[in-house]
Amino acid sequence: MxxxxxxxxxxxxxxxxxxxxxxxxxxxxxxxVISFAGGLPAAESFPLKQLEQAMQRVIAQSDGAAxxxxxxxxxxxxxxMIARHTSRYGLNITPDNLLITAGxxxxxxxxxxxxxxxxxxxxxxxxxxxxxxxxxNAYGAEYISxxxxxxxxxxxxxxxxxxxxxxxxxxxxNFQNPSGVTLSAARRLKLVELANHYGVPxxxxxxxxxxxxxGKHIPAVAVLDTKGRDDCDTCYRGNVIYLSTxxxxxxxxxxxxxxxxxxxxxxxxxxxxxxxxxxxxxFNQMLIYQVAREGFLDHxxxxxRTLYRTRRDAMLNAMQEHFPQAVQWTHPxxxxxxxxxxPEGIDSAxxxxxxxxxxVAFVPGASFHANGQGANTMRLNxxxxxxxxxxxGIARLGQVLETQLDQVIATP
Amino acid sequence: MxxxxxxxxxxxxxxxxxxxxxxxxxxxxxxxVISFAGGLPAAESFPLKQLEQAMQRVIAQSDGAAxxxxxxxxxxxxxxMIARHTSRYGLNITPDNLLITAGxxxxxxxxxxxxxxxxxxxxxxxxxxxxxxxxxNAYGAEYISxxxxxxxxxxxxxxxxxxxxxxxxxxxxNFQNPSGVTLSAARRLKLVELANHYGVPxxxxxxxxxxxxxGKHIPAVAVLDTKGRDDCDTCYRGNVIYLSTxxxxxxxxxxxxxxxxxxxxxxxxxxxxxxxxxxxxxFNQMLIYQVAREGFLDHxxxxxRTLYRTRRDAMLNAMQEHFPQAVQWTHPxxxxxxxxxxPEGIDSAxxxxxxxxxxVAFVPGASFHANGQGANTMRLNxxxxxxxxxxxGIARLGQVLETQLDQVIATP
Numbered sequence: 117m118x119x120x121x122x123x124x125x126x127x128x129x130x131x132x133x134x135x136x137x138x139x140x141x142x143x144x145x146x147x148x149v150i151s152f153a154g155g156l157p158a159a160e161s162f163p164l165k166q167l168e169q170a171m172q173r174v175i176a177q178s179d180g181a182a183x184x185x186x187x188x189x190x191x192x193x194x195x196x197m198i199a200r201h202t203s204r205y206g207l208n209i210t211p212d213n214l215l216i217t218a219g220x221x222x223x224x225x226x227x228x229x230x231x232x233x234x235x236x237x238x239x240x241x242x243x244x245x246x247x248x249x250x251x252x253n254a255y256g257a258e259y260i261s262x263x264x265x266x267x268x269x270x271x272x273x274x275x276x277x278x279x280x281x282x283x284x285x286x287x288x289x290n291f292q293n294p295s296g297v298t299l300s301a302a303r304r305l306k307l308v309e310l311a312n313h314y315g316v317p318x319x320x321x322x323x324x325x326x327x328x329x330x331g332k333h334i335p336a337v338a339v340l341d342t343k344g345r346d347d348c349d350t351c352y353r354g355n356v357i358y359l360s361t362x363x364x365x366x367x368x369x370x371x372x373x374x375x376x377x378x379x380x381x382x383x384x385x386x387x388x389x390x391x392x393x394x395x396x397x398x399f400n401q402m403l404i405y406q407v408a409r410e411g412f413l414d415h416x417x418x419x420x421r422t423l424y425r426t427r428r429d430a431m432l433n434a435m436q437e438h439f440p441q442a443v444q445w446t447h448p449x450x451x452x453x454x455x456x457x458x459p460e461g462i463d464s465a466x467x468x469x470x471x472x473x474x475x476v477a478f479v480p481g482a483s484f485h486a487n488g489q490g491a492n493t494m495r496l497n498x499x500x501x502x503x504x505x506x507x508x509g510i511a512r513l514g515q516v517l518e519t520q521l522d523q524v525i526a527t528p
Numbered sequence: 529m530x531x532x533x534x535x536x537x538x539x540x541x542x543x544x545x546x547x548x549x550x551x552x553x554x555x556x557x558x559x560x561v562i563s564f565a566g567g568l569p570a571a572e573s574f575p576l577k578q579l580e581q582a583m584q585r586v587i588a589q590s591d592g593a594a595x596x597x598x599x600x601x602x603x604x605x606x607x608x609m610i611a612r613h614t615s616r617y618g619l620n621i622t623p624d625n626l627l628i629t630a631g632x633x634x635x636x637x638x639x640x641x642x643x644x645x646x647x648x649x650x651x652x653x654x655x656x657x658x659x660x661x662x663x664x665n666a667y668g669a670e671y672i673s674x675x676x677x678x679x680x681x682x683x684x685x686x687x688x689x690x691x692x693x694x695x696x697x698x699x700x701x702n703f704q705n706p707s708g709v710t711l712s713a714a715r716r717l718k719l720v721e722l723a724n725h726y727g728v729p730x731x732x733x734x735x736x737x738x739x740x741x742x743g744k745h746i747p748a749v750a751v752l753d754t755k756g757r758d759d760c761d762t763c764y765r766g767n768v769i770y771l772s773t774x775x776x777x778x779x780x781x782x783x784x785x786x787x788x789x790x791x792x793x794x795x796x797x798x799x800x801x802x803x804x805x806x807x808x809x810x811f812n813q814m815l816i817y818q819v820a821r822e823g824f825l826d827h828x829x830x831x832x833r834t835l836y837r838t839r840r841d842a843m844l845n846a847m848q849e850h851f852p853q854a855v856q857w858t859h860p861x862x863x864x865x866x867x868x869x870x871p872e873g874i875d876s877a878x879x880x881x882x883x884x885x886x887x888v889a890f891v892p893g894a895s896f897h898a899n900g901q902g903a904n905t906m907r908l909n910x911x912x913x914x915x916x917x918x919x920x921g922i923a924r925l926g927q928v929l930e931t932q933l934d935q936v937i938a939t940p
Contacts, residue, residue: 119729119767121792124695126645126667132799159592167595168587175580180571183579183779218630218783222805229666233538250803254641255538283536317531355531367595369810371630380533387544391662393634397809398781 131253144477150509152431153477155293155452156500161423162367163407163416170406174399182399188386190216190374191401197409198374206339209352212379215386216396220323220361220373224251226392227319227357227375230384232257236283241269243455243484243493245293245321248286257283259486264292266446268299271306278314284357285311285318289337290325291451294484294495298449301334308341311355318356323364323373326417328450329425338376353378362404364452365417370400424452430503431496431510438514440521445496452499455481458492459521467494467520476512543665556889562921564843565889567705567864568912573835574779575819575828582818586811594811600798602628602786603813609821610786618751621764624791627798628808632735632773632785636663638804639731639769639787642796644669648695653681655867655896655905657705657733660698669695671898676704678858680711683718690726696769697723697730701749702737703863706896706907710861713746720752723767730768735776735785738829740862741837750788765790774816776864777829782812836864842915843908843922850926852933857908864911867893870904871933879906879932888924 144151174182189195195211202209217223224247232238234256240248242261249259260282262273269287278285287307289299299307311318320337338356361373375385389395407413431454435445445456458464464480471477481493498506556563586594601607607623614621629635636659644650646668652660654673661671672694674685681699690697699719701711711719723730732749750768773785787797801807819825843866847857857868870876876892883889893905910918 117724117727118765119727119790121729121790121796124643124729125796126641126643126648128645129642129796129800132642132796132803154597156597159596162592162595164587164592164595168584171583172580175576180574180576181781183574183576183781184571185566185568185780218805218809221803225804229538230541230544231536231538233540236538247803247806254800254803312529315529315531317533317536353530367811368597369593369595371805371807371809378531378533384533384537384541384544388541388666391544391633391659391666392637392804393630393783394659395783397630397783397812399779400809400812 128254128256131256132250141477141479143472149472149475149477150501150505150512151477152496152498152501152509153479154500155497157364157368157452158423158500161420163412166407166412167367167403170403174402174406178402182402184398186395186398188390188395189382190214190396191398191405193409194401194405195374197405202376203350206335207342207352207358207376208350209376210350213352213376213382215375215382215389216401217373217375217389218371218393218396219363219368220321220359221247221251222392223359223373223375224248224321225254226385226388228252228255228257229388229392230381231283237280239274239277239282239285239316240486241287241292242487243294243481243490244286244486245288246483248321249486261485261487261489264295264297266297268292268297268303269307271303271310274307275310278310278316282316285316286321287318287337288321289334290322291327291448291453293323293451294453294479294481295455296446296448296451296453297455298334299337304334304337304340307337308356312341320356320358322358322360324451325360326365327421327424327452329421329428331449351379352376357381365413365420366404366407370404372396372400372404424499427498427501427503427506428454430506431498434507434510435514438511440514440517442521443517452497454496454498456494456496458494458517459524460492462492462520462524464492464494467516470520471513471516474512474516476509476516478513540666540668543668544662553889553891555884561884561887561889562913562917562924563889564908564910564913564921565891566912567909569776569780569864570835570912573832575824578819578824579779579815582815586814586818590814594814596810598807598810600801600807601794602626602808603810603817605821606813606817609817614788615762618747619754619764619770619788620762621788622762625764625788625794627787627789627794627801628813629785629787629801630783630805630808631775631780632733632771633659633663634804635771635785635787636660636733638797638800640664640667640669641800641804642793643695649692651686651689651694651697651728652898653699653704654899655706655893655902656698656898657700658895660733661898673897673899673901676707676709678709680704680709680715681719683715683722686719687722690722690728694728697728698733699730699749700733701746702734703739703860703865705735705863706865706891706893707867708858708860708863708865709867710746711749716746716749716752719749720768724753732768732770734770734772736863737772738777739833739836739864741833741840743861763791764788769793777825777832778816778819782816784808784812784816836911838915839910839913839918840866842918843910846919846922847926850923852926852929854933855929864909866908866910868906868908870906870929871936872904874904874932874936876904876906879928882932883925883928886924886928888921888928890925
């Protein structure tokens with residue numbers, strides 16, 4: 117008798133789904149398609165020589181330990197290094213504030229696991245990072261969307277929504293994925309103040325903070341959170357949980373990221389991670405420590421900024437030249453993404469269908485909305501295509517948009 | 529105001545706990561302690577030269593792809609290789625039957641995620657693998673324990689319990705962690721028959737199957753499950769979900785394992801993994817493929833068998849010499865663990881306390897029981913100590929046991 121698997125799945129499995137868009141985007145993987153759909157760093161930026169040298173050193177020095185089981189918390193020298201780095205940016209932490217995770221996606225998953233009861237409402241930006249919604253759907257989360265403008269999450273809406281008892285606030289303050297906008301310094305202060313006032317924790321997701329191409333660095337929300345506190349030790353015990361990663365500044369294929377939180381939260385996350393995957397790969401942690409320990413990443417990040425700024429500018433210029441006047445877009449000061457808004461009534465999923473015919477792809481914006489809105493928006497990635505490809509792809513996309521807009525205007 | 533984190537945790541977090549035993553075992557990490565507590569392969573067995581050569585080849589050949597994001601399902605050439613290997617052992621599968629996971633622990637976690645509703649009862653062996661309980665506790669699982677004897681899970685008890693509507697059966701047929709016993713061929717056939725009859729899926733966890741030191745290979749439960757089926761294609765669609773790993777035959781610090789299941793189950797697992805950690809590290813998958821593709825692992829596993837058989841024999845001999853007559857233990861035909869049973873009324877947690885004073889450690893058996901039993905049992909690992917350390921450690925432990933047994937007998 118055949119096993120009727122469909123009858124065996126847990127209820128939560130119904131909320132874990134692949135979308136139609138994902139299926140469509142598989143077409144974007146064809147070699148002849150210029151894709152602005154992914155969120156991939158430029159593969160040609162990976163420092164292969166340094167990685168290879170570091171590997172040899174790890175193998176020579178670790179005497180097998182690099183391939184053995186190790187602690188769930190993560191490799192201590194790496195946590196030490198991240199603690200020093202974080203303190204340099206104004207957030208005094210110790211290794212007890214840190215958990216190493218298999219990418220920030222796992223950090224989001226583990227946070228969902230320890231915090232979210234079915235039906236809990238999470239305050240998210242509209243638009244927000246799709247992967248966070250995917251992670252938290254599995255734990256039965258509901259969402260309250262707070263709109264974003266060119267200065268990030270709107271604080272007046274946030275305050276109104278905080279009065280409805282949400283579980284936590286999820287925010288991507290720097291060059292947000294997907295919109296590319298940055299939360300202003302004034303709003304960060306307001307966010308910290310409101311969150312503390314209403315007793316609601318903040319999850320600050322910061323994968324791109326180091327990738328700023330113009331404008332001045334703005335302190336992290338977690339840094340601002342410590343300002344008003346009189347903690348005199350070097351261990352952070354505040355209201356913000358901060359995530360960052362080596363994926364965008366070194367290599368995503370190694371799957372190494374970190375969570376900063378109060379030690380008691382880290383302890384719970386460690387217990388959750390034991391059940392989830394025991395630990396992050398020992399070798400990968402030692403490798404990254406070896407690559408980064410003598411300051412190589414500082415230089416590397418500078419070259420990434422130059423590379424990606426050029427690509428961002430190429431995309432902005434090409435859009436200026438080729439996109440219809442009725443389309444608006446953001447001007448990100450860093451990160452990997454641009455965000456375009458089409459006139460109301462245009463469905464970007466339809467635009468994608470047409471675009472793939474013309475061998476160019478992006479992600480329709482509705483996927484990034486927990487509230488079902490955003491059908492007329494689109495996310496464009498500029499980090500993983502050369503300026504030549506960007507010009508060509510945006511020209512094609514501009515043409516597709518012209519046609520789509522004409523059709524809609526022509527339709528009574 | 530300080531954040532009251534304790535008030536924010538999800539209900540399931542109360543089931544995710546570090547045990548007192550785990551705290552005690554931290555003491556076993558001291559250099560002067562001979563530890564039989566962990567489940568670690570011998571670090572001196574890791575083939576560093578082959579790993580280093582394979583890394584160089586991966587970096588030279590992959591052109592950066594080894595460090596880039598890749599698919600959630602896993603690296604196709606690796607899945608292809610595992611499919612061929614699995615088919616060689618009698619289970620015809622294709623890459624569509626495979627998901628690569630970050631260790632088998634993640635496989636267990638994802639299975640819990642897609643199958644377990646709070647309150648669902650899982651049939652487990654008594655004793656069973658602690659990590660499975662840790663993974664599934666987070667999803668609200670309850671357990672029904674089926675006792676194990678020298679031939680593995682007892683089929684008469686299993687049948688009675690199958691009538692109570694469990695969600696699935698979890699079994700480790702080869703050199704089970706923790707007991708070291710192997711499910712006999714006759715019982716495997718019975719298990720397949722019963723599971724099909726009652727319509728209950730089987731999760732077969734097989735990390736040690738390749739590490740057999742004596743006796744004849746017994747086909748996997750999944751292999752036996754296909755015998756009675758008339759599926760004529762090469763894709764497995766049966767009632768068993770099979771897990772295995774590179775952790776015990778190559779290196780656990782790379783965190784690469786796999787799940788075999790019907791394609792529709794793999795599809796659900798892939799969706800769950802997207803939310804959990806996006807994908808297993810690209811580099812680690814390519815590295816293992818490169819190490820294994822030309823048959824190196826076959827030779828390597830042969831040398832592991834020799835190494836571990838010597839250590840198992842050392843432990844068995846030392847126990848014969850030094851353990852009190854009232855203690856019984858298993859004779860595992862493979863794997864990494866031995867299991868000892870003390871007279872009723874002796875608490876192995878107390879024995880551990882005394883043992884650590886004598887600089888020797890093991891894991892008390894109660895942790896491996898979902899039903900609160902097993903206080904008089906203990907798990908001993910023999911793979912991660914030299915024969916000399918094993919003789920010395922078992923001699924110390926024998927002394928501790930003599931004293932403990934004398935005390936209990938002396939107590940009225």
